[in-house]
Amino acid sequence: MMTDRPPILVVALAEGDDPGIWIEAFRARLPGFKIMSLSENPEAERVRYVASWRHPPGSLTRFDQLAALFSLGAGVDHLLADKDLPAGVPIVRVVDPDLTNRMSEWVMLHVLLHHRQQRLYDYQQFEKIWADDIRQPAAKDVRIGIMGLGVLGQDAAHKLKMMGFDVAGWSRTPKALPGIETFAGETSLGDFLGRTHILVSLLPLTPATKGILDAGLFRQLARDGHCGPILLNAGRGGLQNEADIVAALENGILRAATLDVFEQEPLPKHSELWHHPALTITPHNAAISAPEAIADFIADQIEAAEQGGKLDHVVDRSTQY
Ligand code: NDP
Ligand code: OXD
Numbered sequence: 286m287m288t289d290r291p292p293i294l295v296v297a298l299a300e301g302d303d304p305g306i307w308i309e310a311f312r313a314r315l316p317g318f319k320i321m322s323l324s325e326n327p328e329a330e331r332v333r334y335v336a337s338w339r340h341p342p343g344s345l346t347r348f349d350q351l352a353a354l355f356s357l358g359a360g361v362d363h364l365l366a367d368k369d370l371p372a373g374v375p376i377v378r379v380v381d382p383d384l385t386n387r388m389s390e391w392v393m394l395h396v397l398l399h400h401r402q403q404r405l406y407d408y409q410q411f412e413k414i415w416a417d418d419i420r421q422p423a424a425k426d427v428r429i430g431i432m433g434l435g436v437l438g439q440d441a442a443h444k445l446k447m448m449g450f451d452v453a454g455w456s457r458t459p460k461a462l463p464g465i466e467t468f469a470g471e472t473s474l475g476d477f478l479g480r481t482h483i484l485v486s487l488l489p490l491t492p493a494t495k496g497i498l499d500a501g502l503f504r505q506l507a508r509d510g511h512c513g514p515i516l517l518n519a520g521r522g523g524l525q526n527e528a529d530i531v532a533a534l535e536n537g538i539l540r541a542a543t544l545d546v547f548e549q550e551p552l553p554k555h556s557e558l559w560h561h562p563a564l565t566i567t568p569h570n571a572a573i574s575a576p577e578a579i580a581d582f583i584a585d586q587i588e589a590a591e592q593g594g595k596l597d598h599v600v601d602r603s604t605q606y
Contacts, residue, residue, distance in 0.1 A: 290331060291317060291319045291331075292318055292319070292332075293318065293320075293327045293331045293333065294315060294320050294334045295322070295327050295334070295336070296308055297322075297336070297337040297340035297344065298337070298338050298340065299339040302339075304323075307336065307357070307580070311336070313577075314584035315584050318587075323341075329348050329349065332348045332350060333350060333352045334351065334355065334587055335348060335351060336583055337356060338363065339363045340364075342366065345369070345371055346369045346371065348371060351374045352374075352375075353375045353377055353586070353587075353596055354371070354376045355376075355378075355586070356376065356377070357379065358378070358384075358574075359379050359380065359436070359572070360489055360490065361376055361489070362489065362521060364376055365600075365605050375596050375599045376599065377583075377596050377597070377598055378600055379583075379598075380582070381574060386440075387573065387574065388437045388440070391519060391545065391572065392441040392444075392445070392517065396517070398543070400427055402512065404541070404565070405419070421511075422511045424449035425449050425450070427450050427451065427482055427483060427512070428450075428451045428453065428480050428481055428482045428483075428510065429450045429452045429453070429482070429483045430454070430455065430477055430478065430480065430484050431453070431455070431487060432484065432486045432488050432497075433454075433486065433487040433488035434456040434460050434462070434467065435487070435606075438454055438487040439454075441485065446465060452464075452465050453465060453466035453468065453481070454468070455467075455469070456469050457469065457493075458470075474502075474505075478502060478507075479505060481506050481513075482506070482510030482513030482514060482515065483512070483514075484506060485519075486516070486524055486525075488520040489605070490523040490524055491605040492605065493604075494524055495523050495524065497524055498526065498529075499529045500532065503530075503533045503538045504538055506538075512541075514540060515539065515540055515541050515543075516530065516542040517542070517543045517544075518545065519546060522544075522547040522548045525544070525547075527547070530542055530564075531557060531558070531561065534561060534563045539563075542564055543564070543567070544567075545566075545568075545571040547569070550569055552568070
């Protein structure tokens with residue numbers, strides 16, 4: 286039952302995470318709403334929206350008047366992992382130019398790091414070695430394969446193309462993108478991998494993609510590149526088999542990798558990944574967006590929905606992304 290008191294937007298974070306910065310950002314944008322955290326025990330019948338990042342599973346069940354559930358990021362696997370998520374409520378993910386730009390920065394940085402062999406030059410600088418005769422092929426001779434040609438994959442693909450790389454992409458459904466070779470579905474995965482020197486994973490984590498980055502996949506990558514095969518994963522840790530990555534780096538199936546996401550986050554101190562010389566690690570911050578940018582995106586959607594408009598970027602619960 287709705288009351289005449291203001292409706293509530295709940296910020297639902299993992300236990301121990303401080304919601305302060307999000308509450309402040311939403312208060313600035315949604316003066317007609319009361320903005321509360323989960324721990325403030327909001328009155329369930331007034332809660333119209335939830336904005337979540339890894340909320341404790343089961344903690345949203347009592348909100349039975351919800352108009353929408355927002356992810357505070359682009360991925361929604363954290364929401365869908367909650368088996369007690371209120372049924373039938375639209376789930377909306379973030380699509381925001383700020384987030385997209387940041388991801389493309391990360392992709393370009395790490396493609397260039399491997400293509401231009403920067404880790405080798407770091408070593409040479411440390412050892413005071415002046416070796417200027419290392420072969421450096423042109424970008425056009427490096428074939429990059431992007432797994433996931435969605436919002437993030439397409440932006441990265443276009444930017445890499447502009448830098449001169451030979452870019453292809455793989456998605457679930459067919460795409461036509463100017464200047465970019467595209468592959469779709471499981472049957473074309475082998476052809477896509479067979480032409481790829483640097484593999485960039487920007488897939489969502491779903492039942493269909495879980496564990497896809499494994500030994501069998503790495504073995505299919507092209508081996509005729511100067512710096513490949515290389516793996517970059519900023520999708521989700523659940524996409525990758527970390528034991529297979531280490532083994533592939535040891536036996537030369539992979540030359541190097543950059544990982545932003547991990548099976549367990551934070552990456553445990555005892556993980557062998559930390560010290561592997563062929564691995565570059567970033568702490569799941571490839572595309573951390575400014576809370577103001579994300580609050581803006583969500584507030585725009587709430588304002589539209591409150592005026593009877595439709596929500597954008599609603600997740601398909603059947604494909605889980
Ligand atoms: P989108 O939903 O826009 O794109 C997902 C892409 O993956 C689509 O091209 C989709 O194919 C493809 N895909 C999904 N399932 C399959 C499958 N089974 N086989 C082949 N292709 C598949 O998502 P975004 O681009 O916005 O984000 C992608 C992911 O990036 C997020 O889900 C999140 O996990 C991760 N991310 C990581 C961040 C970080 O900081 N590390 C920050 C932000 C996001 P189709 O086009 O046919 O639907
Ligand atoms: C996201 C993320 O999904 O930061 O936005 O991982």
